[in-house]
Amino acid sequence: MNLRNLAIWGVIALLLIGAWSVFTQGGGGVGKAGGATSGLVSYSDMVNKISTGGVGKAVFTGDKIEATSKDGKITWITEAPSDSRGPLVTALTQTSTPFVYHSGGGNILLSLLFNALPVLLLIGVWIFFMRQMQGGARGAMGFGKSKARLLTENKNKVTFEDVAGVDEAKEELAEIVDFLKDPAKFQRLGGKIPKGALLVGPPGTGKTLIARAVAGEAGVPFFTISGSDFVEMFVGVGASRVRDMFEQAKKNAPCIIFIDEIDAVGRHRGAGLGGGNDEREQTLNQLLVEMDGFEANEGIILIAATNRPDVLDPALLRPGRFDRQVVVPNPDVTGREKILRVHMRNVPLAADVDVKTLARGTPGFSGADLANLVNEAALAAARRNKRMVTMFDFEHAKDKVMMGAERRSMAMSEEEKRNTAYHEGGHALVAMSVPSADPVHKATIVPRGRALGMVMQLPEGDRYSMNFVQMTSRLAIMMAGRVAEELIFGKENITSGASSDIKAATNLARAMVTQWGYSDELGTVAYGDNQEEVFLGHSVARTQNVSEETARTIDKEVRRLVDEGHVEARRILTERLEDLHTLAKALLEWETLSGEEITNVLKGVPPVRDDLDKQMPLGPSVSVPISPRPDTATA
Template sequence: EREQTLNQLLVEMDGFEANEGIILIAATNRPDVLDPALLRPGRFDRQVVVPNPDIIGRERILQVHMKKVPLAADVDPRTIARGTPGFSGADLANLVNEAALLAARRNKRTVAMAEFEDAKDKVMMGAERRSMVMSDEERKLTAYHEGGHALVALNLEASDPIHKATIIPRGRALGMVMRLPERDQLSVTRAKLKADLAVAMGGRIAEEVIFGHEKVTSGASSDIQMATNMAKAMVTQFGMSDELGPLAYGDNEQEVFLGHSVTRTQNTSDETQSKIDSETRKFVDEGYQKAESIIRENLDDLHTIANGLLEYETLSGDEIEGLLKGDPPHRPEPTDTDSGPGALSAVPSVGKSKNVGDAKPQST
C-alpha cells in the first residue's frame, strides 16, 4: 500500500505532460523516512528546515496572539519569550489561551503577567493537583527532595538558573524544580552536562542525608533514569569519555517507522560494551559525589529551602535566593477581581460581534 501511494504521488507530480505554473509544497516532521525518489531534483528538491523559533521569533508570535486578549500594563512579551525556550508557535498560542482562561476564572478584566507565569508553569510542568492528599511526612520528604535539587543547582555555576521550585503535585510528580536557560542553547558543554548530573542526584542525596539510608524513596526513579541516559549519551554520542575517546557507539535508536528495518544489530563488542557501562557509571558517580559534597557542606541552606517550600509551597528562583539571604518572599494580595455585572471578560470573543461592554484588546 505504501509503495502504491508513493508511485501514484510520483505519477501525479511528473505525469506525461509538463505542468507549468504549479508549485508543490509539502511538510513533514519525519524527513528521515521519506523515499529518496521524492527528494531528487525536479520534485521536492528544495528543503527548508523550520526549527522552533528563537527569542525574537517567540516574541513576535506572542504579539500576534496577544492581540486577541485584553492585556494588563505589566505584560512584557519579551520577558515571556525569554522564559519559553524551545516553545513552538502552537505552544505559544496555547500559552496565551491558558493565560486568558486563568484570568477569566479569576474574574479579571485583563490578563496580567501573573496569569502568563501560571499558564507557563501549567504548560511546562503540568496542571496542579491540589486535590491530591499528601501526609505531613510526604510533604516534608518532598520539600527536602526538591530542596536538594535546588541547592545543588544554586551552587553550580554551569547549571541553568532555577525558574521555580514547588511541592504542589503536578502531572505524575509530587514536586518539581524547573530550571530555564538564560538564552537559547544550540549546544551543551561538558561542564553543563556534569552539572545536570549533579542536580539530578541532589534529591536522592537530600533524602538520604536528612531521613537516613532506609528512608530513601522511589521518588528519585525519574532522576536516576534521566542521569543514566545523560551519562550514556556523553559516552556513546558526545565522545566525552577519556577512556573511549571521540567515537560513536551503538545503532541509531530512533523509532522504527516506515521503511526502517525492525531488527537491530549490535556493532560493539562485549569488551567495548563493558567499558561503556563503566564510563557511564563513572559519570553518574562523579555527579553523585559532587551533589553529596554540596549538600553536606550547606545543610543549613537545605533546611531553609525545605522549610520555605513547606510554608509557601512554590518558590521562584529569586525567592529562594532571597530566603537564603534572610529575605522571605513578599506575596501581594490578589487585585483586579471585579466579578460584578459590569465586569469584562479576559477570554477573547470568537465568532460574534463585539458589544459595547466588550474589552478592547491592547496591542503591544
C-alpha cells in the same frame, strides 16, 4: 436535493390516494342504499336471499356484490371473483331481480399502485443510499476520484502577515508566490518554476499555517489533501486518486497542491514486506511519475509538509520533484515574541504584560505551544472575572502548560511533604552551587500533573549545545534530590521519588559516552544505533555494532559519570546542610518559592506576599523544568 424531495412527496401522495380509496370503497354501499343499514354475509347466504325473492336490486362492483332488500332498508354485501358468480347470476335471472355492473377500472389502477408501492419504495431507498455513498462522485461509485478540495478562503483568510517567527521559510515560499504572479520576471533569466517544496519541522511549528498563507497570497487555485486520503483498502485506488488530482490541477493551472503529512504515503520503499505491489508503494510510484515523469506538468507546484523527513523515499526528495526543502524550526526568542504578538491581537492585556519577558521565558516552545499559552492565560483571567489578562495569568498558564495543573486537592501526609521539601531543596541548592548551571527560577512542592514537586531553572537565552562542565553540573543537580534524602532520612528511608532523576542522569551519561566522545577509554567514536523508532519500509531491525567488551566499557563509563555527579552533589549538600534545612522549612511553609525568594530565605529574609497576583515575583526569563519529582505511585 430536489429529486429527493420529489420522491418523498410522491410517496406521500400514493399513501393519501390509497387511504382515500379505502374509505370511499368502504362507504359506497351505505350511500347507494340511501342510508340503509348494511352487513356482510357469506356467498351462500346471498344466493339464498336472492332465490327466496327477498332482494330488490343487486349491484356488481369488481369482486364486491351489494344486494338491497325490496323495502330498501337493508343492504347485504359479499365478495366473489368473476369466475364464481354463476349461481348468483342464475338466481337473479330466475327471480327477475334487476342487477347492474359498475366499472372497477379505478380500483384496478389503485390495486396496481398498491402492489407496486413496495417495489417503488425499495428503488427509492436504493437510489437515496447510492447518492449518499457516492457523495458527489467521491464515494462507492467514485472511490478512484481525488479527495483534494479546492480551497477558497474568502472568510478567515490567512496571509503572510499572520505567520511569524519563521522568516526564512516565508521568504522561500514568497518567492514561489512571486513566480506564480509574475513568471516572466524569472523566466527571462532562464529560471524555471520549482516543482515542489517540502516543509520540514517539528510538530506545531506552523507548516500547515504557512501553506494556508501561500493559498491566501498566491491568488491561484489551491488544492489541499492529506496523505492519508490516498490510502484505501482497495489496491490501485491511491494511484487512481493521484492521477485524478493531477488531472484536476492541469485544468486549473497554474495552481498549487498542498499534501499534509506526506509521510503517510511517501515512506521509504524496499523493505521486502508485502512485496513490491502493496497499495502504498503503488500510490508513491504514481506520485513520483506525476511530479517528474514522462509528461511534464507545467504550472503545478506541489507543497508538502512532514515532521518525519527521515522516513521519506529518496526518490521523492531529489531535485525535480521536491526542489526545495524548507525547514520550519521552533522559533528563537525574536520569533517567539512576534508569534506571541500575533496571538495577542484579540486579547486585552494589562499594563504589566511584557511580551519580551514572555518570549525569553519560553525557550523550546513551538508556535502551537505559544498559542496554547496565550489561550490558557486568557481562560485563567476569565475564571478570576478579570477584564484584562495580567502577567500573573501568563505565568500561571506557563506553569500549567509545562508541568500540568496544580493538584491542591491531593492529600499528602506530613511525612511525604517533608520528604518532598528536602528532595526539591537538594536540587535547588546544588543548582545554585555547581560551576555552570542556569539560575534557579522556581521551586515548588505543590503537586502538578504526575509530579509531587519540581525545581525549574532559568536559562538566560536560547541554548543549542552544552559543554562538558555544563553536562557534569547537570548530572550533579539530577542526583541532588536522592542525596538529600540519604543525608536527612538515611539510606533505609529513601523513597522511589528519584526514579525520573536517575533515568535522566543515566541517559545523559550514556549520550556523553556513546555520542559525544566524553570518555578517554572509548575515545571519540560513536557507538550503538541511535535510531529512535523502527518504521516498516525503512528498517525492520536494530543493528548492534558494538562488541560485548565495548558494551561493558560503556556501562562502566556511564556508571563512573553518574557516580561522579552523585559524589559532587553529596559534597555540596554536606557543606550546606544548614541551608538545606532552612530551605526545606521554607518550602513546607510557603510551598512555592521563586529564585529570588530562595536567595532571601537563605539570608534569613522571609518572603513577602500581599496580593494573590504578587505571590510569584516574575523573573526576566523562563522556567524550564529540570527534574520533577514523580509520584511514588507512578515511579
